[in-house]
Every structure is written in C-alpha cells, then in structure tokens.
Amino acid sequence: MVTALPAALPTATNIDATAVNTISWLSSPQTTIVVPVYQRQYRWDIGGCEKLLADIRAVSDSDDRHTHFIGSILCTASTSSTSSSGEADGDDSAELVLIDGQQRITTLMLLVAALHHTVLQGGGAVSGTGAGEDLDAGAAITVGAGGSGREGEGGGLAGQLESVLVRGEGGRASGASRTKLRPHKAWAEVFESVVLGRRLPGDELRDSRFDDNYAFFRSQIRPDEVARIWRGLQKLEHVAITLGADANAQQIFESLNSTGEPLRDHELIHNYVLMGLSHAEQNEIEDSFWLPIEQNTGEQIAGFWRHYLVMTTGREVTVAGGRGVYDEFRQQFPRLDLEALRVHAAEWREYSSAYRVLLEPASAPDAEIGQQLGYVNTFGRGMYPLVMRAYRDYERGVVTKSRLIETLELVQSLVLRRTVVGVDTDRLVARLCRAGALGYDELVAAAARIMPSNERVRVALKYSELPHAAYVLGRLAAAAAVGVDAAAADFGARGLDAAGLGAAGTDADRGLGAASAGAGRGLGAAGADAPPLDLEHIFPMAPADAWSGDGVREWADYSDDEQNSHRALSGTLGNLTLLERPLAERAADASFAEKRALYAQSAVATTTELAGIETWGTAAIASRTAMLSEAFLRVWGRPTAVGIDDDDLTPILDAKRRRGWPRGWQREFEYVEYRGEHWEVYDVKYLFNRIFKRLWNDSHESVVAFSARRGGPIYDAQAWNGHWDQLDESNFLYMGWDSRYMLTAVQGVLEEAGLAAEVFVKYSYLGAAMP
Numbered sequence: 001m002v003t004a005l006p007a008a009l010p011t012a013t014n015i016d017a018t019a020v021n022t023i024s025w026l027s028s029p030q031t032t033i034v035v036p037v038y039q040r041q042y043r044w045d046i047g048g049c050e051k052l053l054a055d056i057r058a059v060s061d062s063d064d065r066h067t068h069f070i071g072s073i074l075c076t077a078s079t080s081s082t083s084s085s086g087e088a089d090g091d092d093s094a095e096l097v098l099i100d101g102q103q104r105i106t107t108l109m110l111l112v113a114a115l116h117h118t119v120l121q122g123g124g125a126v127s128g129t130g131a132g133e134d135l136d137a138g139a140a141i142t143v144g145a146g147g148s149g150r151e152g153e154g155g156g157l158a159g160q161l162e163s164v165l166v167r168g169e170g171g172r173a174s175g176a177s178r179t180k181l182r183p184h185k186a187w188a189e190v191f192e193s194v195v196l197g198r199r200l201p202g203d204e205l206r207d208s209r210f211d212d213n214y215a216f217f218r219s220q221i222r223p224d225e226v227a228r229i230w231r232g233l234q235k236l237e238h239v240a241i242t243l244g245a246d247a248n249a250q251q252i253f254e255s256l257n258s259t260g261e262p263l264r265d266h267e268l269i270h271n272y273v274l275m276g277l278s279h280a281e282q283n284e285i286e287d288s289f290w291l292p293i294e295q296n297t298g299e300q301i302a303g304f305w306r307h308y309l310v311m312t313t314g315r316e317v318t319v320a321g322g323r324g325v326y327d328e329f330r331q332q333f334p335r336l337d338l339e340a341l342r343v344h345a346a347e348w349r350e351y352s353s354a355y356r357v358l359l360e361p362a363s364a365p366d367a368e369i370g371q372q373l374g375y376v377n378t379f380g381r382g383m384y385p386l387v388m389r390a391y392r393d394y395e396r397g398v399v400t401k402s403r404l405i406e407t408l409e410l411v412q413s414l415v416l417r418r419t420v421v422g423v424d425t426d427r428l429v430a431r432l433c434r435a436g437a438l439g440y441d442e443l444v445a446a447a448a449r450i451m452p453s454n455e456r457v458r459v460a461l462k463y464s465e466l467p468h469a470a471y472v473l474g475r476l477a478a479a480a481a482v483g484v485d486a487a488a489a490d491f492g493a494r495g496l497d498a499a500g501l502g503a504a505g506t507d508a509d510r511g512l513g514a515a516s517a518g519a520g521r522g523l524g525a526a527g528a529d530a531p532p533l534d535l536e537h538i539f540p541m542a543p544a545d546a547w548s549g550d551g552v553r554e555w556a557d558y559s560d561d562e563q564n565s566h567r568a569l570s571g572t573l574g575n576l577t578l579l580e581r582p583l584a585e586r587a588a589d590a591s592f593a594e595k596r597a598l599y600a601q602s603a604v605a606t607t608t609e610l611a612g613i614e615t616w617g618t619a620a621i622a623s624r625t626a627m628l629s630e631a632f633l634r635v636w637g638r639p640t641a642v643g644i645d646d647d648d649l650t651p652i653l654d655a656k657r658r659r660g661w662p663r664g665w666q667r668e669f670e671y672v673e674y675r676g677e678h679w680e681v682y683d684v685k686y687l688f689n690r691i692f693k694r695l696w697n698d699s700h701e702s703v704v705a706f707s708a709r710r711g712g713p714i715y716d717a718q719a720w721n722g723h724w725d726q727l728d729e730s731n732f733l734y735m736g737w738d739s740r741y742m743l744t745a746v747q748g749v750l751e752e753a754g755l756a757a758e759v760f761v762k763y764s765y766l767g768a769a770m771p
Contacts, residue, residue, distance in 0.1 A: 014085060014247035022070060022108070022236040024736065026180065027163045032095045033075070035183045036103055042187065042209050044107050044661050045316035046216045046741040051327075052107060053220060060232030068232070072239040076247070076668045095243070106191070108236075108681040109165060113195040114217035115229055116161040121719065122223040130133040157230065165195055171749075199721045207661070211722065215736045218720050219712040265325035266301045272330060274340065281338055289345035296352035297359075303381060304355050305329065308348070311385035313433035316654055337757050350401075354392040358384055364701060365430045369394075372408040378471040379415045383427060386432050387411060404441065406619070413636040414447045423451045423648060431651045448639040462622070465571035470535055472712055473578050476628060479635050480605040530603065534584040536577050538595065538616055540572050548591040557560070565618050574625030577607045592616040649760035653747055657740045658770060665739060668767035673760040682764070688713075688742040689725060689735065695753055696727050700755035706745075713737065713745055 025031060060067040075096035134694070138694050167180055183191045194210045203669045221229055263271070270290065273458045274282045297304040306325045309317045312499065313332065318324040357364050361377060364370030369391075376387055387408065394404040418425050428450065435446035452460075466472060504683065540547060543566075545556035558566070569575055579587060583598045590598075592615065601612035606628070613620060627733075658665070665683055671685060672679040692713070707714040713734045718724050723735040737745070750756040 004147060012721060014244035016242045016244070017072075018240050019237060020240045021078070021234070022238050023164060023234050025238075025240060026105075026108070027160070029163075029167065031180060031549050032167065032239065033105060033181045034095045034179070036097055036099075039098070039102050039184070042106050042183070042191075043101065044103050044213060046211065046212065046738050048103075048660075049107060049213050049216050050112075052111070053217070053419045056111075056229060056232035056236070058232075060228050067235045067237045070104055070236055070238045071101070074107065074241045074243070075101075077245075078434075081176070086691050101238075105181060106183070106210075108233075109179070110210065110214045111217045111229075112161055112164045112233070114214055114221055114617050115226060115233075116158060116165065117197060118159065118221050118223060118226055119367045120157045122226070127554075150504075157226070160238055166503055212736055212738055215720060215722050215734065216741070219715070219734065222711075264302060265319075265323060265329075266305050268323065268326040269305060269329050272326070273336065273345075277338065277341075279456070281512050285341060285345060289342075289349050292349050293352040296356040297347075300355075300359060300381075303384070304352060305387060307384040307715040310430055311351075311389050314430055314431045314437065318657075351388060351392060354395065355384070355565070356390050357391060358387060366401065366465050369404060369408075372405055375412055375475075377410055377470065378424075379412070379419070383411050383429055383432075386436055388431070389436065395681045403530070407440070408441070410444065410447055410639075413638060414451050416468065416472070416636050417452045417457055417638065418450070420464070421456050422464070423452065427650065427654050430654055434653070444639045451638045454633050454638065457633060458626075461573045461632060463572065464623050465569075466573045466576060469571075470533075470578070472573070472632070473535070473633055474533070476631055477578055477606045478603045479631060480609075498524055498648070521652065530689040531580045531582055533578040534581050535603065536579040536584050536587060536607070537570055538575050538577060538592070538610065539566055539570055539621065540589040542589070544589055546591070546594070547589060547619075549617045551591070551593045554689065561734075562618075569618055569621045569625075572621065572625055573628050574621040576602045576608060578602075579607055580604075652750060652759040652761060653756050655743055655747070655761050655771070658744050659738075659740055661739055662770050664766040664770060667764050668770065669760040670767075671762045673762070674760045675755065677716050678718075684739050684742050684746070685735065688737075688746055689733065691746050691759075692733050693725075693727065695749060695755075696731075699753040699755070703749055710745070710748065 046688065059066055075098055165179060167178065179192050179195050181191075182188060182265060190206070190208050191210050194208075194214045199211075232445045272289070274285060277285065293304070293337055294301060300326065306317050306319065309325060309328050309332065313328070317328050357370075358373060358377075358381075359371035363372040364373060373387070373391075376383060390399070390404055390407045393399045396402065399407075414428070415425050418428075432443060432446055436443040539549065545554060547555040555563070577599075579599070579602055583601060587595045587598050596613070599607050602608050658696045667682050668684060669682050669687070671679040674691075679690065681690060691704065696714075703714065714727065715732055715734060716730055718732050725733045725735055727733055747756065750759055
C-alpha cells in the first residue's frame with residue numbers, strides 16, 4: 001500500500017527533478033545544453049554505441065507500455081550570453097550547463113544525426129539538398145529563424161529530427177544554425193561538423209570519437225529501419241535534474257555517482273534473469289534454480305558464471321570494468337521468456353553441481369576422479385571451463401571414466417610443461433574449449449600444438465627452479481613405487497592408477513599437510529596414519545659453514561664459484577625430494593652423510609634411493625635431474641603432433657580486444673600467421689584491411705553474409721565521409737572503426753568463413769604489455 005505524502009511536507013528549493021521524455025526534452029525550443037570546459041573528453045566507444053542501439057531496438061519492438069530509462073541528466077541553469085565555445089551568441093535565452101550526462105546526450109545526438117542524414121539521403125530535400133545526394137559531400141543543415149526545420153514542412157520526420165539537433169539563430173549574420181548540444185571550444189568544431197554535415201575533404205582521416213560513432217550509427221541504420229529506430233528513441237526517458245543558484249553542484253554530482261557498492265556481475269545476472277517475471281514466477285526460478293546454484297558455488301559464484309560463459313562461447317570473457325561477465329551473459333541470453341528460462345536454468349544448475357565437485361574434489365563419488373581433480377587444482381582454476389564440461393559429460397554418461405581421466409591428465413601435462421619452461425598459461429582455456437566441442441581427438445591435437453617439446457622441458461628442469469614441487473615429486477614418487485612404465489605407459493591410454501600426493505598445495509606450502517599423507521598411497525609403506533610429507537632440499541638452501549657433501553670438505557672451504565653453482569641448482573628437480581616430517585625436522589641443514597641415514601628410513605621410493613649415493617654436489621644433482629626428467633616426461637607425456645607452437649602464437653579468436661587506440665597500437669603484433677602464410681602485419685587496422693580483402697576474393701559469400709548480418713563493414717556506396725578502401729567497382733570497405741570493433745569484425749568474418757582456427761597472431765613486446 002502506498003500512502004500519500006502529507007500536504008504540508010516541505011519541498012526542495014534548490015533542486016528541480018522531473019521525469020521527462022528524452023526526445024521531447026531535447027526537441028523543446030527552450031533546450032540548449034552547454035558542456036562546461038571542465039568536463040572530460042567524449043569517450044564512448046563503438047561497444048557502448050552498440051549496446052545503446054540494441055536497447056533502442058528492443059524497446060521499439062516492445063508494446064506501447066514499455067519505455068527505456070537512461071538515468072538522470074544533471075544541469076544548472078545559466079543566462080550567460082557567452083557560449084561554451086567562447087563566442088557571444090547574441091541570445092539571452094537560458095542555457096543548461098551540463099554537469100552529469102554528457103556522454104549519453106552526445107551519443108544520442110550522434111545517433112539522431114545519423115538517422116536524420118539517412119532520412120535526407122532516402123528522399124526529400126532540405127535547403128536545396130536533392131534526394132539521394134550525399135549530405136556529407138558538402139551540404140549542411142540550415143533552418144529559418146523560427147527553427148522549424150525543413151522548408152515548408154516542419155512536421156515531417158526530417159523536421160522532427162532536426163528539432164532535436166539544432167535551433168535557428170536568426171540574429172547571427174550567417175543565418176547558419178547551431179547545435180543544441182554545444183561542446184566546449186576544444187571539440188565544438190569537430191562535433192558540429194559531424195552533426196551538421198559540414199565535414200570537409202581531408203576530415204575523413206582525423207581521429208575523433210565523434211566521427212567513429214557517427215559512422216557506426218550510419219552503418220547500422222538502413223532506410224527501412226528508420227521508423228523502428230525513431231520509435232525506440234521516442235520511448236527513452238530520463239530524470240531531468242536542474243539545480244538552483246544556491247545548490248552545491250559538485251556535492252550533488254558526487255552523490256549521484258557514489259551510490260554505495262556497485263552490483264557485481266553475478267548480482268546483475270540474478271536481477272536480469274528475474275526481472276520482468278511475476279512474483280510467483282520469480283519465486284519458482286529462485287527456489288528451483290538460483291538457490292541451488294548459489295549453494296553449489298558459494299563464494300565462487302562469480303567465477304562459475306565466467307567459466308560457464310567461456311565454456312559455452314569458446315571465447316575469453318574479460319572482467320575489466322566490472323561488468324564483462326554480465327555483458328557477455330546478456331549477449332548470450334538476450335531474451336528469456338519463462339519457458340526458455342526454465343530450460344536454461346536447469347542446465348545452469350547441472351553445471352553448478354559439477355562446479356561444486358571441482359571446488360571440492362573430495363566430494364566426488366569416485367575417489368580416483370576426485371584425486372585427479374585435486375591434481376588439477378594444483379594449478380588453480382584457470383582450466384575449469386574445460387574440466388567442468390568434461391566432468392558433466394562423465395556424469396551424464398556421455399564419456400567414460402577412463403576418457404575423463406585422460407582429459408584431466410592432458411590438462412595437467414599441458415599446464416605443467418608450459419609452467420616449467422616459463423611460458424604463459426593465461427588465455428589458453430577458450431581455445432581448448434572450442435577444440436573439445438569438436439571431439440576428444442581435436443582437443444588432444446590442440447593441446448599438443450601448444451605443449452612444449454621434451455627437449456625444451458629437459459633443459460628447463462636442468463637449470464630452473466621446479467614449479468609445484470610438492471605435486472611433481474609426489475606423483476613421481478608414486479610412479480616410482482609401482483614402476484613408471486606401469487603408471488604412465490601410453491599417453492592415450494593412461495590414467496595413473498597409482499596415487500600420488502592428491503591435492504598438494506602450491507609452492508608456497510613447503511609442508512604438504514596431513515591430507516597429503518592420506519592421499520599418499522603407493523609411496524611404499526605409508527599407511528593411513530603415516531606422517532605428512534615435507535619438501536626437502538638435499539643441499540640446504542642456506543647451508544651452515546660446517547655443511548659437507550662428501551664428509552671431507554666443509555662449505556666454508558668451497559670456492560665462490562663452487563658455492564654459486566650449488567646455490568643455482570638448489571631449487572631444481574634433482575636437489576628436491578619428499579621426506580616424512582619427523583625425519584625432515586631432524587635432517588634440516590645437516591650434512592649429506594647424516595641425511596643419508598634418515599633417507600634410508602623414508603617410505604618414499606625416490607627418497608630411499610638417495611641413501612645409496614656416497615656424495616652430494618653439483619654432479620650428483622645433475623645426474624639425478626637427468627634421471628627424474630625422463631620419469632617426468634613419461635608421467636606428464638605429450639601427445640604426438642606434427643608441429644609444435646614454440647613461438648607462443650595466439651589464435652585469432654583469443655586475441656585481445658582493446659578499447660580505442662592504446663599507445664603503441666601500430667606495433668601490437670610481430671607477425672600474423674594466416675593458414676600457414678607468414679604475414680608482416682603489425683597492427684589491427686592493417687590486419688582488418690588485409691583479412692577482408694583476402695576473403696573478398698577467397699570466401700566472397702561468407703564476407704557478404706557477415707557484413708549483411710552485422711550491418712558492415714562493407715557497403716555499396718561511400719555514404720558518408722571517412723576513410724574508405726575500394727574492394728571493387730561497387731563495394732567499399734569502411735576503415736574508420738576503432739580497434740575493438742575492427743578485431744571483432746576480423747574474428748567474426750573468419751568464423752563465418754570457417755577459417756578462424758587457421759589464423760594466429762604473435763604479440764610483440766609492446767602488444768603483450770598493452771592494457
């Protein structure tokens with residue numbers, strides 16, 4: 001029940017807030033908006049324009065009751081006769097100084113300008129511009145002193161659009177119109193040249209968000225869609241807040257933009273899923289689906305949604321900006337009626353159940369699978385999208401237990417080998433998900449391509465500190481206890497029946513904890529009550545002066561070169577082992593002769609072997625490293641592959657979409673590999689041009705279909721000024737997009753042509769460091 005406010009309730013005196021129709025507000029003859037000089041530059045990119053246009057189309061297609069709220073617009077009233085460009089207007093009517101909302105209003109003006117110019121080109125005339133003529137070729141909007149728009153027909157669509165954009169200023173000697181939105185002088189000329197169609201030859205090469213976003217809107221609005229877009233625009237609403245002379249504008253601006261903790265991605269998804277349902281329907285979805293998802297994923301619910309989307313789309317999902325996951329979710333599920341929602345939500349619930357097992361491997365019904373999932377967790381959650389699908393397929397009976405274990409072993413081999421040789425493991429999982437969707441053989445082939453060779457791994461193990469040492473040594477010890485060949489004979493058929501150390505901790509965890517002992521079956525005589533295992537450095541990391549490796553020479557007698565050589569190898573595979581904690585505490589920094597007696601008491605096979613070695617030094621470390629490296633290569637085997645990508649190439653579908661044109665964009669790539677060809681292509685703009693030109697000849701139908709569906713970037717006329725490249729006599733490629741849009745188009749058209757899997761980029765040092 002809503003209770004009316006008391007009649008005597010005081011009202012605000014310095015703030016006037018009114019809910020208004022946005023287009024009516026902009027069209028009003030009294031509306032002139034000035035952007036003050038302290039406002040930031042116009043920054044909306046094409047991605048934001050895409051979303052705005054999608055929202056306008058959606059509300060246009062809805063019934064008449066629905067509108068679209070774009071937020072609040074905050075202004076102060078001004079009666080100054082000097083515009084923000086620093087010119088005297090000769091007009092003492094009130095202006096609104098825009099405090100908050102510049103980005104939205106500017107983008108709406110560019111959209112309306114694009115719509116207006118499309119109408120003009122489609123027929124009719126404005127101030128001598130004949131039907132079909134290119135407004136951008138030099139024609140400009142002019143209106144009479146009354147500001148009615150088109151000569152003799154102020155009520156037409158072109159006139160209505162013009163009333164949003166401009167107002168006449170009969171007092172000006174030139175009689176030319178001015179835009180209702182007036183950026184300050186640093187940007188006014190560029191903005192007005194776009195909106196009024198006054199761009200001059202040579203302006204097509206200038207770098208301007210006004211030009212880019214206007215061109216995007218022009219490319220997307222077909223003549224037969226004008227009525228639809230205009231209908232959607234007329235359903236936009238906002239709250240117009242006008243401040244009085246005594247109001248504290250800065251404090252109000254900060255209050256509007258500091259509304260507490262922003263909603264997180266999963267909270268936005270929750271609201272999006274339930275919004276628009278009846279109360280009873282919301283309760284059904286909440287109780288039957290959403291609450292089980294929350295219970296299964298707990299504090300990791302945000303990670304679940306990101307991993308789910310990577311798994312289903314085969315694309316990396318960016319979390320920068322705080323809404324990347326939510327935006328991707330909306331793109332994948334643009335409309336969710338109740339029946340479709342029930343179907344999708346049931347799938348989400350099933351995957352969240354699988355995700356719970358990934359988070360808690362001990363809860364897996366099958367102990368061996370739980371152990372393998374624990375192994376995978378050694379490397380974090382980066383491979384969860386791939387593993388989640390594999391585990392759910394196993395639960396549904398789509399794949400066998402042995403195939404699931406083979407997949408988990410493959411994941412471990414890939415990530416561990418790349419970590420050992422120092423190659424980045426980020427942005428791998430999306431490409432593996434795409435390959436896995438095509439079948440296990442495709443997954444194996446994709447992993448083999450990016451898995452370092454045996455030779456490269458041997459070198460890294462010899463000289464580099466061993467990553468995930470507890471996990472590696474535990475599995476090697478288990479393999480030694482049953483025989484490496486029996487534990488990991490053939491990559492395609494292995495599942496390592498012997499147990500290792502289970503979900504051992506990270507390198508930071510020198511002690512493996514009690515859980516490791518429980519998981520340590522197959523390590524010899526270790527039982528359920530066996531003590532936990534610690535990571536033991538045979539040559540101590542900080543030896544005392546009396547330490548000796550041969551019982552003769554003490555550490556203090558070693559030369560500087562000898563000491564440095566020992567220290568360099570202290571963290572390598574050959575100098576590490578596992579030792580029961582009580583024995584490890586006694587070994588500590590003892591000399592090797594004393595340690596040998598302790599090693600002989602260990603139940604760990606690879607540690608017991610050390611008791612038979614007489615002396616310990618760099619030669620012994622190198623010899624043991626070589627021996628264990630061969631076991632390493634068998635346990636973490638590599639599938640046979642024709643070629644290995646040792647150059648760290650990135651599939652085009654996993655290339656990073658960047659906002660705008662970041663510094664150094666001209667040298668983002670070292671080269672591009674296109675279907676086996678080596679292209680000297682260094683930036684996304686050249687890549688965009690070369691891909692579309694190549695496919696225009698090689699896969700013409702795919703390019704035409706992609707451009708028609710997306711609304712560009714190929715057109716049958718140069719319909720507006722800008723940077724164009726001619727494909728043939730009647731088709732033109734528009735080159736004025738931003739970096740993100742260009743890369744998205746490259747990825748899309750290659751997918752359309754079925755060639756995306758055969759195109760890779762090699763990032764330069766600058767490209768790898770770009771935000």
